[in-house]
Amino acid sequence: MKLESKRWLILIASVIINLCIGSGYAWSVFAKPMVALLGATAAAVAMAFTICNSVSPVTMITGGRLVDKFGPKWVIFGGAFLFGGGILLTGYTKSLTWLYLSYGILAGFGMGFIYSCTIANTVKFFPDKRGLVAGIATAGYGTGSIVVAPVANWLITNYGVLAAFKILGISYIIIIAVLSQFIMTAPEGYKPEGWNPPAPTVGSTVTGVDKNWNQMLADPMFYVLLTMxxxxxxxxxxxxxxxSPIAQEVIKVTPATAALGVSLIALANTSGRVLWGWISDKIGRYAALTVMYIIAGVAVLALTSVSTFGGFVVATMLVGLCFGGVMGIFPALTADMFGPKNNGVNYGIMFSGFAIAGFFGPITAAKVKMASGGYTQAFIIAAALSIIGIILTQFLRYRSKKAMEAKMIAEARM
Incomplete structure (x- = not known):
């Protein structure tokens, strides 16, 4: 099979693998049963989700280095046992400490190892469709809860929450380990037959310069991107x-209806990764990000006054659509800004921005709920942050435009 055809097979395998590790987005389905099981507060249980998302960037960075030594196939294979094993061991939870170690740390580490391989390696196979393919690859991550939320809810209802974790954990180990054998390493500087990269233009995010992680950290624009x-x-x-808790407590729907809402949000999350990835290839990353920040800010602010399930679904799906777009665009944006050569390690470091959000996002909602009895203040905080995102995007857009103009003038004088 020609490499041109193999790259699509690698993309498909990567999407399915990411679907498995993306099941973490279905956490809210497990939240209330785990609160009841452990007799803990919602904030204490939510910390497991926070830890999982916080530790994964650590192994994303390490995974990028291991890929250089062993190749993505075997890093993903090992990650299958870390991630699936962590979910499996969560099925034996009797305390918050065990939950944090199994679901938070072990599954989080496995998630990072796998994600670092499937995204960075796949993007290297598609320099001609970088934004679209980054979106498709990350879409698998967002699809996880579309499939898992209703399945997990059914398993919890019929067998209990601990049995659900055990069944899912074993399934993940098998699926990811098998599909890892279809992954291969992208050749250095790979270009599809008959394709040549376009020259950078004014306003483009593409610098044409490969930077390692040291050089990236020395660039002030890295910190702007990280904040974005x-x-x-x-x-x-x-x-x-x-x-799920918001839908049940604020809109007063059943757990099954709330699980449907979780799946619809995940559908929007998944669609956003592909849609915005494609759009960003057409209109540019910065223009696409600006629109996403605006939509997300308006939608999350609308949640302060939503009282029906339909309104809740529309607003949260818009948030999910834009969140998915951000996650789909940033692997390509990082490669555009700092080059594709070191994107495995570079994006692993960039992903720490996601980890920080993974800590403050869930915990802010839980703390606000505990302090005020509702989520309104948390929604207002999220809307305010979207305004900051718009400002930073325009700042970076302006800086990139000026830098490219200066470069073109210098080249013209040579």
Missing amino acids: LFVGAFSGLMIISQA
Whole structure:
């Protein structure tokens, strides 16, 4: 099979693998049963989701280095046992400490190892469709809860929450380990037959310069991008982690109806990764991000006055759509800004913005609920952050435009 055809097979395998590790987005389905099981507060139980998302960037960075040594196939294979094993061991939870270690740390580490391989490696196979393919690859991550939320809810209802974790954990180990064998390493500087990269233009995010992680950290624009990722992920992670409890407590729907809402949010999350990835290839990353921040800010602010399930679904799906777009665009944006060569490690470091949001997003919603009895203040905080995202995007857009103009003038004088 030609490499041109193999790259699509690798993309398909990567999407299904990401579907498995993306099941973490269905956490809100497990939240209330785990609160009841452990007799703990919602904030204490939500910390497991927070830990999982906080530790995964650590192994994303490490995973990028291991890929250089062992190749993505075997890093993903090992990650299958970390992630699936963590979910399986969660099925034996009797305390918050065990929950944090199994679901939070072990599954989080496995998630990071796997995600670092499936995203960075796949993007290297598609320099001609970087935004679209980054969106498709990350879409698998968002699809996880579409499939898992109703399945998990059924398993919890019929067998209990601990049995649900055990069944899912074993399934993940098998699926990811098998599909890892279809992954291969992207050749250095790979270009599809007959395709040549376009020259960078004024306003483009593409620098044409490969930077390693040291050089990236020395660039002030890295920290602007990091903050933009944090802002883009904050509202999405806050809603995703608390969607089921919010629907049940504020809109007063049943757990099954709330699980449907979680699946619809995940559908929007998934669609956003592909849609905005494609749009960003057409109109540019910065223009696409600006529109996403505006939509997300308006939608999350609308949640302060929503009283029907239909209104809740529309608003949260819009948040999910934009959150998915941010997560779909940033692997490509990182490669555009700092080059594709070191994108495995570079995006792993950039992903720490997601980890920070993974800590503050869910915990903000839980703390606000505990202090005020509602979520209104949390929604207002998320809307305010979206405004910051718009400002930073325009600042970076302006800086990139000026830098490209200066470069073109210098080249013209040579």
